[in-house]
Amino acid sequence: MDRRDLFFRFLFGGSAVVLSYVTAKLLPWKVIGGIFAAFPAVMVVAVMMVGMKKGSKEAAKTAQGSVYGMIGGFICVLTVLFSLQFTQNWWGSFIFGLITWFASSLFLVYMRDHKKENRASNIKLEH
Secondary structure, eight states: OOHHHHHHHHHHHHHHHHHHHHHHHHSSOHHHHHHHTTSHHHHHHHHHHHHHHHOHHHHHHHHHHHHHHHHHHHHHHHHHHHHHHHHOOHHHHHHHHHHHHHHHHHHHHHHHHHHHHHHHHHHHHHO
């Protein structure tokens, strides 16, 4: 590996860690920080750091958010693959993939919350 390659890996990996941390700190929706923590190399470190600072319950929330981010990552990979095949534009495909990753991850969180609300409503109606 040459120095330039190491520099870019450090730059992008470090940026992912910083983005994950800043997002988790600034936004009231902690699952968003977990979604950003879904970058595979970042996820392990993010869960470990949260666990050391805030305990297992908070680490579990971050890990749960990363599940949605990783499913979104799978959708991102498919989007980039198909976009590249049709457009041959790697930069546009990359941007489009990131947008679909984030949107699909948020959609999964929305669906989870919607399902919880419906379950709570049904329990109230039964009693």
